[in-house]
Amino acid sequence: MPGVVTVSDLRTGYGGDDIINGVSFDVHPGEILTIVGPNGSGKSTLIKSLAGIVPARQGTISLFGENVTALKTPQRIAKGLAYVPQEFNVFRNMTIAENLKLSTEFLGLRSHDGNQERTRVLEMFPDIADRQDLLAGNLSGGQRQMLAFACALISSPEVLLLDEPSAGLSPKLVIEIFEKVKAVNELGTTIVMVEQNVAASLPFSDRAIVLVNGAIRHESSAAELSARGDLHELFLKEA
Amino acid sequence: MGQLLINGLGTGLIVALPSIALSLSFGILKFPNFAIGAMLTTAAYIAWSLNIHAGLPLLAAGALCIILFPMVALLCDAAVFRPLRSRGPVTLLVASMGLSFVLDNVCRLIFGNDARNFDIALSRPYRVWGLRINYELLVSAGVSIGAMILVFLILKHTSIGRAMRAVADNPNLAAARGIDAKRVIAATWILAGVLIAASGVLIGMDRAIDPQLGWNYIIVCFAAAILGGLGNPAGAVFGALLLGVVGELATLVVATNYRSGVGFLVIALVLLSRPNGLFGTREIVK
Numbered sequence: 001m002p003g004v005v006t007v008s009d010l011r012t013g014y015g016g017d018d019i020i021n022g023v024s025f026d027v028h029p030g031e032i033l034t035i036v037g038p039n040g041s042g043k044s045t046l047i048k049s050l051a052g053i054v055p056a057r058q059g060t061i062s063l064f065g066e067n068v069t070a071l072k073t074p075q076r077i078a079k080g081l082a083y084v085p086q087e088f089n090v091f092r093n094m095t096i097a098e099n100l101k102l103s104t105e106f107l108g109l110r111s112h113d114g115n116q117e118r119t120r121v122l123e124m125f126p127d128i129a130d131r132q133d134l135l136a137g138n139l140s141g142g143q144r145q146m147l148a149f150a151c152a153l154i155s156s157p158e159v160l161l162l163d164e165p166s167a168g169l170s171p172k173l174v175i176e177i178f179e180k181v182k183a184v185n186e187l188g189t190t191i192v193m194v195e196q197n198v199a200a201s202l203p204f205s206d207r208a209i210v211l212v213n214g215a216i217r218h219e220s221s222a223a224e225l226s227a228r229g230d231l232h233e234l235f236l237k238e239a
Numbered sequence: 240m241g242q243l244l245i246n247g248l249g250t251g252l253i254v255a256l257p258s259i260a261l262s263l264s265f266g267i268l269k270f271p272n273f274a275i276g277a278m279l280t281t282a283a284y285i286a287w288s289l290n291i292h293a294g295l296p297l298l299a300a301g302a303l304c305i306i307l308f309p310m311v312a313l314l315c316d317a318a319v320f321r322p323l324r325s326r327g328p329v330t331l332l333v334a335s336m337g338l339s340f341v342l343d344n345v346c347r348l349i350f351g352n353d354a355r356n357f358d359i360a361l362s363r364p365y366r367v368w369g370l371r372i373n374y375e376l377l378v379s380a381g382v383s384i385g386a387m388i389l390v391f392l393i394l395k396h397t398s399i400g401r402a403m404r405a406v407a408d409n410p411n412l413a414a415a416r417g418i419d420a421k422r423v424i425a426a427t428w429i430l431a432g433v434l435i436a437a438s439g440v441l442i443g444m445d446r447a448i449d450p451q452l453g454w455n456y457i458i459v460c461f462a463a464a465i466l467g468g469l470g471n472p473a474g475a476v477f478g479a480l481l482l483g484v485v486g487e488l489a490t491l492v493v494a495t496n497y498r499s500g501v502g503f504l505v506i507a508l509v510l511l512s513r514p515n516g517l518f519g520t521r522e523i524v525k
Contacts, residue, residue: 074418
């Protein structure tokens with residue numbers, strides 16, 4: 001099956017060190033692909049590289065068959081990608097309304113009618129819909145995450161990249177967030193998410209990749225990975 | 240006392256404009272632009288040339304300077320800062336020092352060291368409740384307040400203003416929202432250029448124009464921006480007004496030579512209790 005996102009031999013990192021060491025994988029249309037792994041395995045670096053925030057040093061990233069490796073983040077966003085960072089994922093000094101408005105203003109032809117788009121996403125996130133004059137910095141962690149989702153979805157992206165959407169949330173909110181991720185996926189958006197919370201995220205995922213020390217250690221269906229009894233060893237054993 | 244208050248507010252309003260420019264460039268471009276003093280000098284000389292050599296009335300010369308100077312600011316960015324953008328704030332700060340010397344000496348080379356004045360008619364000050372209010376002070380106050388309102392309307396109610404605030408807050412998230420940093424940087428230089436040009440003209444109305452003009456304001460601009468909280472334009476306005484008023488009121492108790500010192504004492508006291516300035520927020524580094 002051709003991938004909506006195809007990553008080939010990707011090598012990237014910060015400073016003089018490579019964090020991701022020659023990773024290759026495909027993201028299939030309409031799936032939720034979850035990348036799990038221990039702390040420091042390079043999950044966030046990998047997803048930032050897909051979003052164009054950390055440039056690739058080697059290899060290619062293709063979106064719908066088009067090589068986007070050299071494109072910067074705004075250009076990838078214009079091609080149908082959306083990215084929600086792990087933390088600091090809303091503009092804290094702006095209101096909810098301003099955050100949403102900003103998300104429609106720089107998308108060129110992808111956003112014909114900002115108001116219509118805002119109304120559509122607010123229907124999906126009623127928690128934030130009736131408090132639009134509130135500063136985003138004053139929202140709870142769960143509400144901030146909802147606003148970040150809403151801002152990313154306002155452009156109706158084909159592919160949504162999520163960096164640890166459950167980070168810092170209470171167990172009840174974690175399930176709510178993953179239910180929302182599933183609902184967004186069921187509307188046709190392909191999702192790639194990086195997660196530390198393996199137990200909570202896999203039931204909502206179609207496929208999973210285990211990343212250890214910047215390399216893929218395991219790739220299978222999420223159900224198959226969930227069923228394995230040796231997750232601990234898979235995460236921790238030396239390569 | 241009332242007269243000192245008026246004079247202090249007048250000084251503060253003139254200094255507020257470059258302080259906002261400094262605060263914007265720090266917040267969005269992420270470096271303290273040391274060349275702001277030399278840019279003030281350059282803008283004042285451009286307006287002076289248009290006024291004296293081109294024979295334009297000061298109002299027209301000032302307006303044309305405000306239109307032209309943002310192009311100078313963009314040129315400075317393209318020639319000096321853009322090639323060094325990825326090198327970090329210290330490199331950019333040092334580059335801005337270099338630019339400052341270049342601009343100062345270009346002005347010196349073209350216009351010489353002699354003090355210059357705008358072709359401006361002398362006018363008798365107005366008297367209101369026993370207070371003397373100069374025509375220049377009224378113009379300065381009007382232009383400064385107008386420019387400040389314009390800046391805040393742009394930042395709050397336009398898409399480019401929102402984009403500028405977004406990039407200042409979180410550049411990576413701004414990129415993820417499709418905001419092109421190049422466009423925001425250009426807009427920042429244009430806005431800073433307008434503010435610097437307006438302030439250069441107002442300072443030229445207040446005192447003689449010479450190659451040292453900017454040096455007399457650079458410290459107080461930095462002080463105002465730091466006092467208000469670097470990166471916070473509204474804070475910079477408050478800082479400039481506070482420094483202007485405190486500096487003037489200080490002359491009631493100390494010799495006029497020491498009034499700047501009193502202003503800096505206020506800054507030291509404020510920063511001891513609020514290290515990020517009066518309206519600054521603590522930066523979270525992850």
